[in-house]
Amino acid sequence: MIVIKTSNELLKMRKAGLITGGALMAAKQAIRPGMSTLELDKIIKNYIVSHGAKPSFLGYNGFPASACISVNDTVIHGIPSASEKLKEGDIVSVDVGAYIDGYHGDSAKTFAVGEISDEAKRLMASTEESLMLAIEIAKPGVRIGDISAAIQKYNEDRGFSVVREFVGHGVGAKLHEDPEVPNFGRAGHGPRLMPGMVIAIEPMINAGGRGVKILNDGWTVKTTDKSLSAHFEHTIAITSGGAVILTQPE
Ligand code: MG
Ligand code: MG
Numbered sequence: 001m002i003v004i005k006t007s008n009e010l011l012k013m014r015k016a017g018l019i020t021g022g023a024l025m026a027a028k029q030a031i032r033p034g035m036s037t038l039e040l041d042k043i044i045k046n047y048i049v050s051h052g053a054k055p056s057f058l059g060y061n062g063f064p065a066s067a068c069i070s071v072n073d074t075v076i077h078g079i080p081s082a083s084e085k086l087k088e089g090d091i092v093s094v095d096v097g098a099y100i101d102g103y104h105g106d107s108a109k110t111f112a113v114g115e116i117s118d119e120a121k122r123l124m125a126s127t128e129e130s131l132m133l134a135i136e137i138a139k140p141g142v143r144i145g146d147i148s149a150a151i152q153k154y155n156e157d158r159g160f161s162v163v164r165e166f167v168g169h170g171v172g173a174k175l176h177e178d179p180e181v182p183n184f185g186r187a188g189h190g191p192r193l194m195p196g197m198v199i200a201i202e203p204m205i206n207a208g209g210r211g212v213k214i215l216n217d218g219w220t221v222k223t224t225d226k227s228l229s230a231h232f233e234h235t236i237a238i239t240s241g242g243a244v245i246l247t248q249p250e
Contacts, residue, residue: 010246014244016105016246017105027043028109031086031092033086037081038081038082041069044066051100053099053100054098055098057097068093070092070095071086071090072090072229073227075166075212089120091110091228093111096108105235105247106175108233110230119228123207123229126205129154130155131201138199138242142192145190149184149185151201151203152185155205164182171198195239196238198235203232203233205230208228
Protein backbone atom coordinates (compact mmCIF):
# COMPACT_ATOMS: atom_id res chain seq x y z
CA MET A 1 0.00 0.00 0.00
CA ILE A 2 1.37 3.40 -0.99
CA VAL A 3 0.99 5.92 1.85
CA ILE A 4 0.10 9.47 0.76
CA LYS A 5 1.53 12.11 3.09
CA THR A 6 -0.19 15.34 4.15
CA SER A 7 1.61 18.67 3.81
CA ASN A 8 2.18 18.63 7.58
CA GLU A 9 3.79 15.19 7.30
CA LEU A 10 5.95 16.43 4.41
CA LEU A 11 7.23 19.24 6.64
CA LYS A 12 8.28 16.65 9.22
CA MET A 13 9.89 14.57 6.49
CA ARG A 14 11.85 17.62 5.33
CA LYS A 15 13.19 17.94 8.88
CA ALA A 16 14.33 14.29 8.81
CA GLY A 17 15.73 14.78 5.31
CA LEU A 18 17.65 17.90 6.27
CA ILE A 19 19.42 16.05 9.07
CA THR A 20 20.11 13.12 6.73
CA GLY A 21 21.61 15.41 4.08
CA GLY A 22 23.59 17.31 6.72
CA ALA A 23 25.07 14.06 8.03
CA LEU A 24 26.32 13.26 4.51
CA MET A 25 27.91 16.73 4.26
CA ALA A 26 29.63 16.10 7.61
CA ALA A 27 30.90 12.78 6.23
CA LYS A 28 32.17 14.44 3.05
CA GLN A 29 34.11 17.04 5.04
CA ALA A 30 35.65 14.39 7.31
CA ILE A 31 36.77 11.84 4.70
CA ARG A 32 40.56 11.55 4.36
CA PRO A 33 43.06 8.78 3.66
CA GLY A 34 43.98 6.79 6.78
CA MET A 35 40.59 7.20 8.45
CA SER A 36 38.75 4.00 9.39
CA THR A 37 35.19 3.46 8.24
CA LEU A 38 34.21 3.14 11.92
CA GLU A 39 35.57 6.65 12.62
CA LEU A 40 33.45 7.92 9.74
CA ASP A 41 30.41 6.13 11.17
CA LYS A 42 30.96 7.86 14.55
CA ILE A 43 31.04 11.30 12.90
CA ILE A 44 27.75 10.53 11.14
CA LYS A 45 26.13 9.19 14.32
CA ASN A 46 27.26 12.26 16.31
CA TYR A 47 25.79 14.58 13.68
CA ILE A 48 22.42 12.79 13.67
CA VAL A 49 22.16 12.50 17.46
CA SER A 50 23.32 16.09 18.09
CA HIS A 51 20.48 17.27 15.82
CA GLY A 52 17.92 15.43 17.95
CA ALA A 53 17.35 12.51 15.57
CA LYS A 54 18.06 8.78 15.66
CA PRO A 55 20.14 6.90 13.08
CA SER A 56 17.51 4.97 11.08
CA PHE A 57 19.87 2.10 10.27
CA LEU A 58 21.22 1.41 13.78
CA GLY A 59 19.61 -1.88 14.79
CA TYR A 60 17.50 -2.06 11.61
CA ASN A 61 17.12 -5.83 11.07
CA GLY A 62 20.13 -6.05 13.40
CA PHE A 63 22.44 -3.72 11.42
CA PRO A 64 25.26 -2.87 13.88
CA ALA A 65 26.12 0.73 12.85
CA SER A 66 24.59 4.12 12.04
CA ALA A 67 25.67 4.32 8.39
CA CYS A 68 26.35 1.81 5.62
CA ILE A 69 29.88 2.50 4.38
CA SER A 70 30.81 0.67 1.19
CA VAL A 71 34.33 0.98 -0.29
CA ASN A 72 35.25 0.36 -3.97
CA ASP A 73 33.73 -3.00 -5.05
CA THR A 74 31.29 -2.98 -2.13
CA VAL A 75 27.95 -1.92 -3.62
CA ILE A 76 25.88 -1.28 -0.49
CA HIS A 77 25.43 -2.31 3.17
CA GLY A 78 29.14 -2.19 4.07
CA ILE A 79 29.57 -2.52 7.85
CA PRO A 80 31.84 0.19 9.36
CA SER A 81 34.96 -1.32 10.90
CA ALA A 82 38.00 -0.12 12.86
CA SER A 83 40.28 -2.26 10.69
CA GLU A 84 39.07 -0.94 7.33
CA LYS A 85 41.06 2.23 6.51
CA LEU A 86 40.28 4.55 3.60
CA LYS A 87 43.14 4.90 1.11
CA GLU A 88 44.02 7.54 -1.48
CA GLY A 89 42.23 6.56 -4.71
CA ASP A 90 39.32 4.74 -3.05
CA ILE A 91 35.70 5.57 -3.66
CA VAL A 92 33.42 5.27 -0.65
CA SER A 93 29.63 5.08 -0.71
CA VAL A 94 27.97 6.41 2.42
CA ASP A 95 24.28 5.64 3.02
CA VAL A 96 22.55 7.44 5.89
CA GLY A 97 19.08 7.57 7.43
CA ALA A 98 17.79 9.88 10.17
CA TYR A 99 14.54 9.44 12.12
CA ILE A 100 12.82 12.33 13.88
CA ASP A 101 9.20 13.26 14.77
CA GLY A 102 8.01 9.88 13.47
CA TYR A 103 9.56 10.02 9.98
CA HIS A 104 12.70 8.88 8.18
CA GLY A 105 15.05 10.43 5.65
CA ASP A 106 17.25 8.21 3.44
CA SER A 107 20.14 9.42 1.28
CA ALA A 108 23.47 8.19 -0.07
CA LYS A 109 26.46 9.56 -1.93
CA THR A 110 29.71 8.12 -3.23
CA PHE A 111 32.78 10.19 -2.34
CA ALA A 112 36.33 10.22 -3.69
CA VAL A 113 39.20 9.66 -1.24
CA GLY A 114 41.89 12.00 -2.60
CA GLU A 115 42.68 11.63 -6.29
CA ILE A 116 40.75 8.84 -8.04
CA SER A 117 40.89 7.16 -11.48
CA ASP A 118 39.09 8.56 -14.51
CA GLU A 119 36.94 5.42 -14.62
CA ALA A 120 35.85 6.00 -11.01
CA LYS A 121 35.04 9.65 -11.80
CA ARG A 122 32.95 8.64 -14.83
CA LEU A 123 31.11 5.96 -12.83
CA MET A 124 30.28 8.39 -10.02
CA ALA A 125 29.17 11.09 -12.46
CA SER A 126 26.93 8.72 -14.41
CA THR A 127 25.29 7.38 -11.25
CA GLU A 128 24.64 10.84 -9.76
CA GLU A 129 23.49 12.32 -13.08
CA SER A 130 21.02 9.45 -13.56
CA LEU A 131 19.58 10.16 -10.10
CA MET A 132 19.15 13.86 -10.90
CA LEU A 133 17.58 13.01 -14.27
CA ALA A 134 15.11 10.69 -12.52
CA ILE A 135 14.22 13.43 -10.02
CA GLU A 136 13.60 15.84 -12.90
CA ILE A 137 11.23 13.34 -14.54
CA ALA A 138 9.32 12.55 -11.33
CA LYS A 139 5.98 14.35 -11.21
CA PRO A 140 2.29 13.43 -10.86
CA GLY A 141 1.11 11.03 -13.58
CA VAL A 142 4.58 9.70 -14.39
CA ARG A 143 4.95 5.95 -13.81
CA ILE A 144 7.62 4.28 -11.70
CA GLY A 145 8.72 2.38 -14.83
CA ASP A 146 9.44 5.69 -16.58
CA ILE A 147 11.94 6.51 -13.82
CA SER A 148 13.41 2.99 -13.84
CA ALA A 149 13.90 2.97 -17.61
CA ALA A 150 15.50 6.43 -17.63
CA ILE A 151 18.07 5.44 -14.99
CA GLN A 152 18.87 2.17 -16.77
CA LYS A 153 19.32 3.81 -20.18
CA TYR A 154 21.46 6.66 -18.87
CA ASN A 155 23.95 4.31 -17.22
CA GLU A 156 23.96 1.55 -19.84
CA ASP A 157 24.55 4.15 -22.59
CA ARG A 158 27.79 4.99 -20.73
CA GLY A 159 28.91 1.37 -20.55
CA PHE A 160 27.94 0.75 -16.94
CA SER A 161 25.56 -1.85 -15.49
CA VAL A 162 22.61 -1.62 -13.15
CA VAL A 163 22.29 -3.72 -9.98
CA ARG A 164 18.93 -5.55 -10.04
CA GLU A 165 18.77 -7.18 -6.60
CA PHE A 166 18.29 -3.95 -4.64
CA VAL A 167 15.92 -1.11 -5.46
CA GLY A 168 14.57 2.24 -4.28
CA HIS A 169 11.41 2.42 -2.19
CA GLY A 170 8.75 4.53 -0.54
CA VAL A 171 9.81 6.33 2.65
CA GLY A 172 7.73 7.61 5.57
CA ALA A 173 6.97 6.45 9.09
CA LYS A 174 8.78 3.30 7.97
CA LEU A 175 12.20 3.37 6.34
CA HIS A 176 11.04 1.06 3.55
CA GLU A 177 7.50 1.47 2.24
CA ASP A 178 5.73 0.75 -1.04
CA PRO A 179 6.27 1.18 -3.92
CA GLU A 180 9.50 -0.46 -5.02
CA VAL A 181 11.52 1.84 -7.32
CA PRO A 182 13.81 -0.33 -9.48
CA ASN A 183 16.73 1.17 -11.39
CA PHE A 184 15.83 -0.89 -14.46
CA GLY A 185 12.53 -1.56 -16.20
CA ARG A 186 10.05 -0.55 -18.84
CA ALA A 187 8.64 2.91 -19.41
CA GLY A 188 4.86 3.09 -19.20
CA HIS A 189 4.62 0.39 -16.50
CA GLY A 190 4.18 0.47 -12.73
CA PRO A 191 2.27 2.73 -10.33
CA ARG A 192 1.67 6.38 -11.23
CA LEU A 193 3.20 9.05 -9.03
CA MET A 194 0.73 11.19 -7.10
CA PRO A 195 1.09 14.32 -4.96
CA GLY A 196 1.98 13.31 -1.39
CA MET A 197 4.00 10.24 -2.38
CA VAL A 198 7.53 10.10 -0.95
CA ILE A 199 10.09 7.82 -2.59
CA ALA A 200 13.80 7.16 -2.33
CA ILE A 201 15.43 6.84 -5.75
CA GLU A 202 18.80 5.12 -5.44
CA PRO A 203 20.75 3.92 -8.48
CA MET A 204 23.47 1.35 -7.65
CA ILE A 205 25.73 1.22 -10.70
CA ASN A 206 28.69 -1.07 -11.44
CA ALA A 207 31.66 -0.30 -13.67
CA GLY A 208 31.75 -3.98 -14.77
CA GLY A 209 29.02 -6.61 -14.83
CA ARG A 210 25.78 -6.27 -12.92
CA GLY A 211 26.31 -9.37 -10.75
CA VAL A 212 26.53 -9.00 -6.97
CA LYS A 213 27.05 -11.35 -4.02
CA ILE A 214 26.31 -11.05 -0.30
CA LEU A 215 29.18 -11.89 2.05
CA ASN A 216 28.91 -14.28 5.00
CA ASP A 217 28.28 -11.38 7.40
CA GLY A 218 24.78 -11.32 5.88
CA TRP A 219 25.06 -7.63 4.92
CA THR A 220 27.99 -6.64 2.72
CA VAL A 221 27.05 -6.63 -0.99
CA LYS A 222 29.99 -6.77 -3.44
CA THR A 223 30.30 -6.90 -7.21
CA THR A 224 31.09 -10.48 -8.26
CA ASP A 225 33.74 -9.30 -10.76
CA LYS A 226 35.37 -6.94 -8.17
CA SER A 227 34.59 -3.90 -10.33
CA LEU A 228 33.87 -0.53 -8.70
CA SER A 229 30.32 0.38 -7.74
CA ALA A 230 28.69 3.75 -7.00
CA HIS A 231 25.46 4.64 -5.16
CA PHE A 232 23.55 7.92 -5.01
CA GLU A 233 20.18 8.34 -3.30
CA HIS A 234 17.72 11.08 -2.43
CA THR A 235 14.36 10.97 -0.71
CA ILE A 236 11.92 13.06 -2.75
CA ALA A 237 8.34 14.22 -2.27
CA ILE A 238 5.97 14.36 -5.24
CA THR A 239 4.00 17.61 -5.32
CA SER A 240 1.68 19.13 -7.95
CA GLY A 241 4.65 21.25 -9.05
CA GLY A 242 7.05 18.29 -9.43
CA ALA A 243 9.56 16.62 -7.12
CA VAL A 244 11.02 18.27 -4.02
CA ILE A 245 14.28 16.81 -2.72
CA LEU A 246 13.73 16.28 1.01
CA THR A 247 17.33 15.18 1.69
CA GLN A 248 19.01 18.16 -0.01
CA PRO A 249 21.15 19.96 2.59
CA GLU A 250 20.65 23.71 2.93
MG1 MG B 1 19.75 4.58 1.79
MG1 MG C 1 17.05 3.59 0.54
